[in-house]
Amino acid sequence: MDEKLRDISVLIPDGEDNMLLNVVYSLSLQSNITIYVLSSSKNHYMKYSRFIEKFIFKEETDEREWVESINELVERYNIDLIIPVFEIGFRKLIKNKTFLRHKDKLCLLPSLENFDIARNKYSLYEHMESNNIPTPKGFISMDGNFNNSKKIDFPLIAKPVVGFNAGRGVKLISSQNDAVKYLEKNSYGCAILFQEHIVGFDVSCNVLCKNGDILFHTMQKRSSVTDKKNRSYQLGFNFINDEQLLNTIDNLMKSLDWSGVANIDCRFDINDKAFKIIEINPRFWVNTELSALYGVNFPYLYCLLCLNKDIKPLDSYNNSNFLSLKGLFIHLKHNPFRLIKLKYLWSCSPIRFVMKDPLTTINKFIWRMKNVLSQA
The missing domain is CATH 3.30.1490.20 (ATP-grasp fold, A domain)
Known part of the structure; x- marks a missing residue:
């Protein structure tokens, strides 16, 4: 991955979803990526991002018209790769890929049957039961x-x-x-x-697969960052490695012949002393950019894999405690002296993206305030 690569142009066709931020921030860490976004949300806060080359608004249409819009943009901007960010976009592309004029530019995807098994919690439960994969x-x-x-x-x-x-x-x-x-x-x-209900603790596993084989993965466990209302690994977490869990996840992804990314929620059963699979999110995930800061940039690796580029495993990882933006604010509230550790904040939180892309953060705040006021 260290060798210099030519520029890669990426089209994200479901730019109305808020997972767009996590994927764009991850890709922004690579200087050779140019990002184009198609969105049915005219005023999405990500339209102001300096990391996006062009934000194209098109009103929501039926799936065939959406695919035709993708076809037009691929040809107009000489797009190298089409990668969605959320499960709705993933499913629409899997379902309608035969209508793409440049199918070779579509990212690696699972079959529609296996995608639907993964996204439906009961179908997945039945699948795991029949394949002897531990689940509650x-x-x-x-x-x-x-x-x-x-x-x-x-x-x-x-x-x-x-x-x-x-x-x-x-x-x-x-x-x-x-x-x-x-x-x-x-x-x-x-x-x-x-x-x-399993008595134990949660672990989330992120994977990038090809034909059921896990090529890259990360596992994260919630750390002690808390607020009064909730406690979540989305606020703060440590990356871990566990061979038992990896073997379980490997069996699951092989059983689904999975290609692409997925986020798997798991729980360690302290009574059985074993991990059990809770569900699969067949998409990118919140804090994808923190996986990238850790050393596994899933969106970029996905691009390289789909373009048949050589991918070398990393030799070292950033083993610090990671904080989401909300987790960082809560942590600084309890410990303001953490501001002194600028190197830590830069490498283990999204603060670098906020500082480099301030208009996105400002408009996201305005967008959220409007939503709060509209529901009041």
């Missing part, structure tokens, strides 16, 4: 009735079978009465998966 026991409610046919002890974890960001809809259920109330209020438009 569970059952599904499709008709709004609670039927604990497997007699799993409370507490249970309830969640919609299709994804919602930031854990929306996920709830700890302590009794049958709680479960009935949860189902009565179900407004997610899908079935609900109930699973046993």
